Amino acid sequence: MKKQLCCLITLLATTLTFAQTANDYFEPLKFRNIGPFRGGRSVTATGVIGDPMTYYMGTTGGGVWKTESAGQRWENISDGYFEMGSVGAVSVSASNPNIVYVGMGEHAPRGVMTSYGDGVYKSTDAGKTWKKMGLEKTQHISRIIIHPTNPDIVYVAAQGALFEGNAERGIYKSIDGGKTWKNTLFVNNLTGASELSMDANYPEIIYAAMWEHQRMPNMVVSGGPGSGLYKSTDAGETWQKIHKGLPEEKGKMAIAVSPSNPDKVYALIESDSNADKGGLFVSNDAGESWSMVSGDNRLVQRAWYYIEVFVDPNDEDTVYVLSAPALRSEDGGKTWEDLDIAHGDTHDLWINPNNSKNMILADDGGASVSFDYAKTWSTQNNMPTAQ
Numbered sequence: 001m002k003k004q005l006c007c008l009i010t011l012l013a014t015t016l017t018f019a020q021t022a023n024d025y026f027e028p029l030k031f032r033n034i035g036p037f038r039g040g041r042s043v044t045a046t047g048v049i050g051d052p053m054t055y056y057m058g059t060t061g062g063g064v065w066k067t068e069s070a071g072q073r074w075e076n077i078s079d080g081y082f083e084m085g086s087v088g089a090v091s092v093s094a095s096n097p098n099i100v101y102v103g104m105g106e107h108a109p110r111g112v113m114t115s116y117g118d119g120v121y122k123s124t125d126a127g128k129t130w131k132k133m134g135l136e137k138t139q140h141i142s143r144i145i146i147h148p149t150n151p152d153i154v155y156v157a158a159q160g161a162l163f164e165g166n167a168e169r170g171i172y173k174s175i176d177g178g179k180t181w182k183n184t185l186f187v188n189n190l191t192g193a194s195e196l197s198m199d200a201n202y203p204e205i206i207y208a209a210m211w212e213h214q215r216m217p218n219m220v221v222s223g224g225p226g227s228g229l230y231k232s233t234d235a236g237e238t239w240q241k242i243h244k245g246l247p248e249e250k251g252k253m254a255i256a257v258s259p260s261n262p263d264k265v266y267a268l269i270e271s272d273s274n275a276d277k278g279g280l281f282v283s284n285d286a287g288e289s290w291s292m293v294s295g296d297n298r299l300v301q302r303a304w305y306y307i308e309v310f311v312d313p314n315d316e317d318t319v320y321v322l323s324a325p326a327l328r329s330e331d332g333g334k335t336w337e338d339l340d341i342a343h344g345d346t347h348d349l350w351i352n353p354n355n356s357k358n359m360i361l362a363d364d365g366g367a368s369v370s371f372d373y374a375k376t377w378s379t380q381n382n383m384p385t386a387q
Contacts, residue, residue: 033384035384036384036386037381037382037383037384038365038380038381038383038384038385038386039343039365039366039367039380039381039382039383039385039386040059040060040061040062040364040365040366040383040385040386040387041059041060041061041106041345041363041364041365041366041385041387042057042058042059042060042347042348042362042363042364042366042367042385043058043060043087043088043106043107043108043347043348043362044057044058044087044088044089044090044347044348044362045057045058045090045348045350045360045361045362045367046090046091046092046350046360047092047350047352047358047359047360047369048092048097049092049094049097049352049353049354050097050354051097052070052352052355052358052371053067053068053069053070054066054067054068054097055067055070055071055350055360055367055369056090056092056100056127057074057090057360057362057366057367057383058087058088058089058090058102058362059085059087059366059385060085060086060087060106060113060387061085061086061115061385061387062076062085062384062385063076063077063078063079063082063085063087064076064077064078064082064087064090064102064127065077065367065383065385066127067369070369070371070378071360071367071368071369071378071379071382072378072379072382073382074382074383077127077128078102078121078127078130081121081129081130082102082104082121082130083118083132084104084115084116084117084118085115086104086105086106086113086115086116086117087102087103087104087105087106087117088103088104088105088106088107088117088140088141088142088159089101089102089103089107089141089142089143089144089156089157090102090103090144091143091144091145091146091154092146093146093151094146094148094149095148095149095150095151096151097126098123098124098125098126099122099123099124099146099151100122100123100126100127101120101121101122101133101144101146101154101178102120102121102122102123102130102144103117103119103120103135103138103141103142103143103144103156103157103158104116104117104118104119104120104121104141105117105118105138105139105140105141105159106140107140107141107142107159107194108304108305108306108347109140109162109213109215109220109304109305110304110305113162113215116139116140116161116162117138117139117140117141118132118136119132119133119134119135119136119137119138119141120132120133120134120135120141120144120156120178121133122177122178133174133177133178133179134178134180134181135156135158135168135172135181137166137168138156138158138159138160138168138169138172139159139160139161139162139166139168140158140159140160140161140162140192141156141157141158141159142157142158142159142192142193142194142195142196143156143157143193143195143196144156144157145157145196145197145198145206147203148198148200148203149203151177152174152175152176152177153173153174153175153235154173154174154177154178155171155172155173155196155198155206155236156171156172156173156174156181157171157192157193157194157195157196157208158170158171158172158192158193159192159193159194159211160189160190160191160192162213162214162215163214163215164214165188165189165190165214166189167186167189169186169189169191169192169193170183170184170185170186170187170191170192170193170210171183171184171185171186171193171196171208171236171239172184173235173236173237184232184236184237184238184239185208185210185230185232185236185239187210187212187226187228188212188226190212190213190214190224190226191210191211191212191213191224191226191227192210192211192213193208193209193210193211194209194210194211194252194253194254194307195208195209195253195254195255195256195308196208196209197255197256197257197265198257199257199262200257200259200262200313200353201259201262202262203235204232204233204234204235205231205232205233205257205262205286206231206232206235206236207229207230207231207232207242207255207256207257207265207287208229208230208231208232208239208255209228209229209230209252209253209254209255209267210226210227210228210229210230210253211223211226211227211251211252211253212224212225212226212227213251213252213304220304222251222252222270222303222304223249223250223251223252223270223271223272227250227251227252227253228241228243228250228253229241229242229243229246229253229255229267229287230242231286231287242283242287242288242290243290244288244289244290245281245283245289245290245291246267246269246281246290247269247271247277247278248271249271249272250269250270250271251269251270251271251272251278251303251304252270252303252304252307253267253268253269253270253307254267254268254307254308254309255267255268255309256309256310256311256319257286257311258311258316259311259313259314259353260312260313260314260315260316261316262286263283263284263285263286264282264283264284264311264316265282265283265286265287266280266281266282266283266309266311266319266333267280267281267282267283267290267309268280268281268299268300268307268308268309268321269281269300270300270303270304270307277295278295278299278300278303279292279293279294279295279296279299279300280292280293280294280296280299280309280319280321280333281293282332282333293332293333293334294329294333294334294336296336298321298323298324298325298327298336299321299323299327299336300323301323301324302323302324305345306322306323306324306345306346306347308321308322308323308346308347308348308349309321309322310322310349310351312351312356313351313352313353313356314353314356315330315356316332317329317330317331317332318330318356319332319333320349320351321336322346322347322348322349322361322363323346324344324345324346325338325339325341325344325346326338326339326341326346326349326361326363326374327339328374339374340374340375341361341363341368341374341377342361342363342365342366342368342377342378342379342380343363343364343365343366343368343380344363344364344365345363345364345365346361346362346363346364347362347363347364348361348362349361349362356373357370357371357372357373358370358371359374361374361377365380366380366383366385367380367383368380
């Protein structure tokens with residue numbers, strides 16, 4: 001028995017010594033990804049005004065990625081700085097492209113959500129380094145808008161916790177570059193902000209879509225008395241409902257003001273009312289009144305996962321709706337064409353205000369860049385972000 005015990009002790013000592021030696025031996029080695037290089041889910045992407053080669057993509061599980069070659073090569077720029085990997089919004093300052101804000105927590109709720117988020121991060125050197133700027137309890141951020149001439153003024157659309165109510169949701173505003181935040185629009189603990197849109201000509205005018213929602217174990221509760229559209233004319237300090245002509249029952253909504261005509265505003269609305277139905281609505285008087293322009297079911301299908309609308313910055317009648325397909329109308333929403341894209345399940349679109357043919361699309365396959373009005377796109381087989 002003593003001999004067996006002695007052998008066991010010797011074996012353990014030898015194994016421990018070998019393990020320590022192996023650790024020392026392999027310590028200089030660095031892990032690297034050997035594939036497959038396949039894009040995964042992204043709900044946010046943006047370009048940089050004045051630099052058509054540079055774009056940012058926020059992934060739902062792998063942080064923030066950047067390309068300086070129009071999508072030919074992507075690099076992760078958030079590892080080592082971000083505490084979590086799920087990104088809901090990314091925005092670059094129009095007046096200073098070195099300033100980038102990122103909102104954490106993917107905003108398209110589904111049963112396989114990767115993670116909630118931990119607030120806002122900011123970079124002042126085009127993504128080389130990052131600093132956390134608070135709002136940790138917002139959990140899911142759907143949009144960040146930066147003032148066009150003053151990057152210290154920034155707005156955050158906080159969608160809030162998905163599985164429970166929380167007070168840290170609504171519209172937040174900062175006037176000191178994210179050092180402090182003020183909640184300027186709060187409805188209730190189950191209603192968060194699903195979209196923000198700023199008037200390109202008058203940045204004091206901002207539109208917001210508020211969405212009452214909650215994820216249950218077996219379903220998504222989408223809509224309720226808290227859902228509504230709002231407008232601010234004093235730089236987000238106060239807000240007024242703009243509901244004239246809209247359905248009584250409102251679920252998830254999106255809103256976008258035309259940069260080329262500030263009187264024209266589009267709203268995409270989910271509604272299950274028997275009397276009314278959801279679809280695309282338009283206002284020609286800056287949100288004072290609304291009328292339905294299209295009830296095409298493709299625009300509002302699986303609403304809790306999609307509901308995204310964008311206006312061409314140079315043409316008020318060209319409008320995009322992102323759903324399972326990517327759809328475009330060139331007659332103000334009356335008729336629609338299905339775009340040929342790199343991947344389905346589309347979530348975000350940035351259109352270059354200096355060139356409407358140039359855009360970046362975020363979808364369940366990553367992000368892809370187009371220079372020919374969405375006819376062709378950059379590959380998604382060069383980003384190791386697949387889930």
